[in-house]
Amino acid sequence: MNQILLEQLSVITDEEREILSGSTDGIAKDRYMTKEDSVIDSAKLLDSGKLIQIRTHTRFVHFPKHTHNYVEVIYMCQGSTHHIINGDHVVLHEGELLFLNQNATQEIYPAGETDIAVNFIILPEFFDHTLQILDEEESPIRQFIIGCLQSRQESIGYLHFKVSDILPIQNLVENLVWTISNKLPSKRSMNQMTMGLLFLHLLNSTERITVGEDHYEQEILLTIYRYVEEHYKEGELSEFAKAQNMDLANMSRLVKKLTGKTYTELIQEKRLSQAGFLLEKTKLSVSDIGFDVGYENLSYFHKIFKKKYGVSPREYRLKC
Numbered sequence: 001m002n003q004i005l006l007e008q009l010s011v012i013t014d015e016e017r018e019i020l021s022g023s024t025d026g027i028a029k030d031r032y033m034t035k036e037d038s039v040i041d042s043a044k045l046l047d048s049g050k051l052i053q054i055r056t057h058t059r060f061v062h063f064p065k066h067t068h069n070y071v072e073v074i075y076m077c078q079g080s081t082h083h084i085i086n087g088d089h090v091v092l093h094e095g096e097l098l099f100l101n102q103n104a105t106q107e108i109y110p111a112g113e114t115d116i117a118v119n120f121i122i123l124p125e126f127f128d129h130t131l132q133i134l135d136e137e138e139s140p141i142r143q144f145i146i147g148c149l150q151s152r153q154e155s156i157g158y159l160h161f162k163v164s165d166i167l168p169i170q171n172l173v174e175n176l177v178w179t180i181s182n183k184l185p186s187k188r189s190m191n192q193m194t195m196g197l198l199f200l201h202l203l204n205s206t207e208r209i210t211v212g213e214d215h216y217e218q219e220i221l222l223t224i225y226r227y228v229e230e231h232y233k234e235g236e237l238s239e240f241a242k243a244q245n246m247d248l249a250n251m252s253r254l255v256k257k258l259t260g261k262t263y264t265e266l267i268q269e270k271r272l273s274q275a276g277f278l279l280e281k282t283k284l285s286v287s288d289i290g291f292d293v294g295y296e297n298l299s300y301f302h303k304i305f306k307k308k309y310g311v312s313p314r315e316y317r318l319k320c
Helices: 003-008 014-021 125-134 138-150 167-181 190-201 216-231 237-243 248-259 263-281 286-292 296-309 315-320
Strands: 050-057 063-067 071-078 080-085 088-093 097-098 107-108 115-123 156-159
Touching: 003 071, 003 115, 003 167, 050 167, 071 080, 071 088, 071 167, 097 216, 115 167, 125 190, 125 263, 167 190, 216 237, 216 263, 237 248, 248 263, 263 286, 263 296, 263 315, 286 296, 286 315, 296 315
Parallel strands: none
Antiparallel strands: 050 115, 063 107, 071 097, 071 115, 080 088, 080 107, 097 156
16 A cells, blocks of 8 residues: 555544543443434534445454444454454455454454554445446346345355455555545545446455355355356356366256256356347447357347347347
């Protein structure tokens, strides 16, 4: 991180001075909570009308178990912090990101002076705007992650991205921190676009995601979606099963159980979604698009495309 920005974030705050002086015993709850219910309230941390704001993580104090009524993203600028999230011990190291949704129960051990973290306080609707700006092709893995953030994946409270060595991600987070901390006026669209670009990079780094120590099925689900994303043109379920050290029959049943669809249905959905995206966004011929998404039989491609969208590929393009 830029040294000047890091020095700004390292400054001892008034709250931290109170903690170090011993004038307060633990966190001052009225700074964070409106009621005596251990829910950190966005109204206490966000300026009126804002969808996103940052604050440096308060050091030198233990944060007892709590939840949030917003999405929290923690970025570790320097050092590390130790969290307990839904019973999982999570150590966040320099350059890593931790996304917490409103289902997450969090406890944080005291951080030292050189442990510098930034907390993004984000209202869920901020991500709606971000996705509208992105206007990207739908994909199961994208919806899985967005569902986690918007609390639709109720069994998952957090996503831990170990991305300290991915320079574009580090640059985008630093841009967000700098823009928001300097309170530049009228930058909401810029922040949403930057967050959108950050999401694109994170979606391409899903092998770096941890969703929880006790969520084996969710880890497998994420792995299935990632495999479909990367191998929808030619990937066979048998190859995926072998890579996961499972026999084909058991893997087939697991895919159906976790997704509600067969592997073939997942592949077909991805192919047709990609075809629709290419028809709308490129000038490739219909036949080239059919081949590009994995269909050698173009008559079959036309047939199943019309079954899904109600029109032929050519009519779909004209309609778009």
